[in-house]
Amino acid sequence: MKRLQRDFYARPTMEVARDLLGRLLVRVYDGQRLSGRIVETEAYLGANDPASHAYRGPTDRNRVMFGPPGYAYVYFIYGMHHCLNIVTESDGVAGAVLIRAIEPVEGVEVMQKLRGGRPIAELTNGPAKLAQALGLDISWNGTDLCTSDDLFLEEGEPVPDESVMTAPRIGLSSGATKDAPWRFVIKGNPFVSHPPWKRKS
């Protein structure tokens, strides 16, 4: 299947976050394809988004968010979790999309092994969960998804507007943009974390 090119990522973050739904996230682990269909994303901007790591300008940790689009921004959080983001916007402009959940497609057994034998339903329905299921850690920060042989995205099956639902982002405690509807999910998909349609955000 065709791989997504640089121009796909070189657009406004919100647009990319929406368009990422339905795409196939692929990780080649030990020569084997592990993949999943993206079912949940969140957009994080720069200067105008207090909830973003890039809000206060570039630092050692968030630097890749300010670089060219199409790169992976992976960070370590809460002393035990890793999360995967896709860098957007043009070089010099901060922006990234957090991949919050994917629906397992290939390499389910390997992903299960990496996740301590958890059931398929709990394999990749959360940012830190999918990172663990795909064997991603901080060493993947800065990987170019347009040229890497081990981590990239394929076109997959674009999702129609009627299947997309927006909601406030998860886990934010403060900031003017904490309630902005910058979270995108495929309505009704069982692998979405904190399902918006089940009320009780």
Add this chain to the structure above:
DNA sequence: GTCAAGATTAGT
């Protein structure tokens, strides 16, 4: 140098 908070998860 010090220190509180964090784009989460699993278990009570």
Add this chain to the structure above:
DNA sequence: CTAATCTTGACG
């Protein structure tokens, strides 16, 4: 609801 667990970044 809370513990787990440790890096980062703000401040002095």
